[in-house]
Structure formats: C-alpha cells, structure tokens
Amino acid sequence: MSIEQIRVSEIFGPTIQGEGALIGQPTVFVRTGGCDYRCSWCDTLHAVDSAHRDEWCPMTPEAILMQVEILSGGNPLTVSLSGGNPAIQPLGGLIELGRKEGYRFALETQGSLAKDWFADLDVLTLSPKPPSSGMTTDWQRLAECVEAAGPETQTVLKVVVFDEADYAFARDVSDRYPHLSCFLQPGNHTPPAAADTDATIDMAGIMERMRWLVDRVTSDKWYAATVLPQLHTMIWGNLRGV
Amino acid sequence: MSIEQIRVSEIFGPTIQGEGALIGQPTVFVRTGGCDYRCSWCDTLHAVDSAHRDEWCPMTPEAILMQVEILSGGNPLTVSLSGGNPAIQPLGGLIELGRKEGYRFALETQGSLAKDWFADLDVLTLSPKPPSSGMTTDWQRLAECVEAAGPETQTVLKVVVFDEADYAFARDVSDRYPHLSCFLQPGNHTPPAAADTDATIDMAGIMERMRWLVDRVTSDKWYAATVLPQLHTMIWGNLRGV
Numbered sequence: 001m002s003i004e005q006i007r008v009s010e011i012f013g014p015t016i017q018g019e020g021a022l023i024g025q026p027t028v029f030v031r032t033g034g035c036d037y038r039c040s041w042c043d044t045l046h047a048v049d050s051a052h053r054d055e056w057c058p059m060t061p062e063a064i065l066m067q068v069e070i071l072s073g074g075n076p077l078t079v080s081l082s083g084g085n086p087a088i089q090p091l092g093g094l095i096e097l098g099r100k101e102g103y104r105f106a107l108e109t110q111g112s113l114a115k116d117w118f119a120d121l122d123v124l125t126l127s128p129k130p131p132s133s134g135m136t137t138d139w140q141r142l143a144e145c146v147e148a149a150g151p152e153t154q155t156v157l158k159v160v161v162f163d164e165a166d167y168a169f170a171r172d173v174s175d176r177y178p179h180l181s182c183f184l185q186p187g188n189h190t191p192p193a194a195a196d197t198d199a200t201i202d203m204a205g206i207m208e209r210m211r212w213l214v215d216r217v218t219s220d221k222w223y224a225a226t227v228l229p230q231l232h233t234m235i236w237g238n239l240r241g242v
Numbered sequence: 243m244s245i246e247q248i249r250v251s252e253i254f255g256p257t258i259q260g261e262g263a264l265i266g267q268p269t270v271f272v273r274t275g276g277c278d279y280r281c282s283w284c285d286t287l288h289a290v291d292s293a294h295r296d297e298w299c300p301m302t303p304e305a306i307l308m309q310v311e312i313l314s315g316g317n318p319l320t321v322s323l324s325g326g327n328p329a330i331q332p333l334g335g336l337i338e339l340g341r342k343e344g345y346r347f348a349l350e351t352q353g354s355l356a357k358d359w360f361a362d363l364d365v366l367t368l369s370p371k372p373p374s375s376g377m378t379t380d381w382q383r384l385a386e387c388v389e390a391a392g393p394e395t396q397t398v399l400k401v402v403v404f405d406e407a408d409y410a411f412a413r414d415v416s417d418r419y420p421h422l423s424c425f426l427q428p429g430n431h432t433p434p435a436a437a438d439t440d441a442t443i444d445m446a447g448i449m450e451r452m453r454w455l456v457d458r459v460t461s462d463k464w465y466a467a468t469v470l471p472q473l474h475t476m477i478w479g480n481l482r483g484v
Binding site: 013014015016023024025026072073075076077078183207210211214217218221222223225226227228229231234235236 | 255256257258265266267268314315317318319320425449452453456459460463464465467468469470471473476477478
C-alpha cells in the first residue's frame, strides 16, 4: 500500500479529450486539487482555489486506479492527469501502477515544477501561461520540465491566446523549443465560477478569436503551429464532468 | 511541361485543416472536380456535380504548384488534396514536383480507386461512405488503396456517422483495419447546395450527434476511435474558401 496520497478534485469519464495533441480521443480525467498559479481566467477554480480544498479527497494510487478501472470498464485507455497543477502531486506511483495494467498517461501542467516521473508519461503537455493570465513564466523551470520528460515521452507545447501579447508570447515559447509541436488555443473569457456547473459561455467570442488566430498564424506563415479550440466547451459549454 | 492536366475546382488557403488526422494544422486546399460517387449528403456538390464542370479548370501540375506557392508565400506546408474524388485525377506529377520544394501532401478519398502515387503521400485518409450516403463500398478496392499507400504513408480511416447503421459500418471498417487510426465525424444534415456559399447550418443537430457519438464510443469501450467534428463548419459555417 502506498503511503503517499494524492489530492483528487474529481475523476470522470470516459469522455473525449477536448483539446491539444489528443483531441477527440477517449480518456478518463483525474483532476488533482491545488495549484501554484492563480490565472486570471482560470476555468477550473474548483480545483485551484483553496477555499475548495475540503472537496479534494486524499486518495492512494491504488484507489485512484480502481476508480479509473471502474469507469473504463477495465479496458485500458489514456488517463488525462489535470488540475490545478498536477505536477505538485506525487503521481509517480499511480503512473507506474497504471502502466502495468496497460493504461497510458497524459499530463498537462504550466511547467513550473519538474518531476522525474515526467519521463514515464506517454504525453506531457507544457502549457506556460501568457501575459493575459497575470502569471510570469520561470523559463529555467520550464526547461527543467522539458529535460525531465526525456526522449521517450511525447512533449508538446500548448498556449492559450486571448490577444496580441499572448500571441507574441506563444511565438517566443515555440522559438525556444522549435522541435516541440505547439498548439494554440483561443481563450475563454467566460470561464465558470468555482460553484457554477453550467455557466453561460461566450461562444461567439471564442469563435471570433479562433478565426483571428487562424488568420494570425497563416499571415505569419507559422505553418508549424496547430490551432484548436476547446472542443468540450463547444460541445458541452462549461458543464463539468464531461 | 507535363501534358496530363488536372481538373481543379478550387485552390484556397492557407487556412486550417478542419477535420481528421491533421485537424488544426495550416494547409492549402487543392480541390479537384469530378467524383465517381453521389453521396446523398455531399457537402461539395460544386466539385462533384458535372453540371458544374465548366467551373473546373484544367491545370498542369506546374500551374497548380505555382498557385500553391503564391498562397503559401513560398513557405512549404501541407497541401490537402480533396474533391470530389481526387483519386480520379492524375496527381502523381504534382506530388512529385511539390515534394521537391518541401511541400507535404495529404489526400482524402472514399477509397474506390487505388493509385500507385498514394505511396508518395504523407497522409492518406480513406473515408469509405456509410449506408446513409446511399453508396456501397467495394471492399476489394478499399483494400487496394491501403496496399497502394504502403508503409511510408500514414494511412488513416475516417467515417461520417449520422445514425446507428453508419456507426455499425464504422466499426466494421475499423475491424477490417485494426492497425489504422479511425476518425469518426458527426454528419451534417444541412450541407450547402452547389450554388450556396453561406447556407444556414444546423449546428445544434451536429453538436447533438457529436455528444451521441462520444456516448456511443465510450459505452462501447471503443477507446481506439477518435471523435471529431468538422471544425471549419463550426467556425465558418458552410462558407466556402476557408
């Protein structure tokens, strides 16, 4: 029995991954609680704001995997480790345990904290936060994350873009790591408050930024970029648990 | 100068690829005119119905590549060969010419006709048509297409799904080629007529089928499938040329 417990905000699925490199692929989400960032437009405050920490359940890797197995019907699939910032949780044991059963693991983090178990992931999405978030990227820490993942893990970049400053930031990030795929994602100005489970969403605004982003990328001839919206937001709005 | 001419319906871009394996990636589209199929829900009748053949311009590979280079600003990117059924056109010379300049080529076809130049593609999307289309798949021909593409080309399956019969068809196709990635795409009941450039689209219906398809795939534990809508339809509606 592992002694290190993981703070879990929610486990749900299977549904499809709504964004980034694995868009459209079936997955079960394990969302951990707690974050070292406070992004202005955070869309998962219920897993970030410590006012909600009573809702975060300490679970062993074995208990989490059991829940994932129940949800997936025992058929291995990709487990998406999300947050909050899942990198602040001791997830190495869960990944090791799950991989033995045939599960694959993808993790998304802002890249503020490197862990040696990044090398055991199938996919690591590093999503440094642009100026509009109000956060500042520690480039040394980000470099440590890329290094920790090593050659066996598929590492990709993903940057949320609201405006020109964010776009310039995305270009900078991509220029630092030209060998990594870079996903650009239009921002959502209407994230749900922590207590909302089905807040109204500004779909027209998101689509307008999506069109702008496509124009921006193509007029810059930045053909190595991939531009994708959050599909789950388009399909289910801000509804939680899908 | 090549003597074989290609019938071109339209060349446009760069925009993003809206569906399938390359979703979100910048691309220039070369849409050829003419098709051996007449799908009931065809969304590119202007490139299929021979009533429009006067709009299809015979072009040499050199002229097509020149147009692609102008649109892309001379920076190589992925060229998406679409139709109609582009496999009925002599595209081998264009692909050879473009690859020398660093362009990549992706082609989508129903898989009714195999060409040896499939082996020179970067990505071949085989999209056999489900029962709702009114068409019947020739399985031998489809097998010839997979074989023609060979090991160097990334070959993927994509099936449009409107209903249960289509879904069963998709499972059958995937079972025949378990080593190929399979993309499921909710159908669009409101394709534009050939003359319309901006017809109203039943977005609610598409999203409803999208949710149904995700439910269907996850309750079947078909975790190898990828479920993706037509992003360009969601972003630009039925508008042509994006």
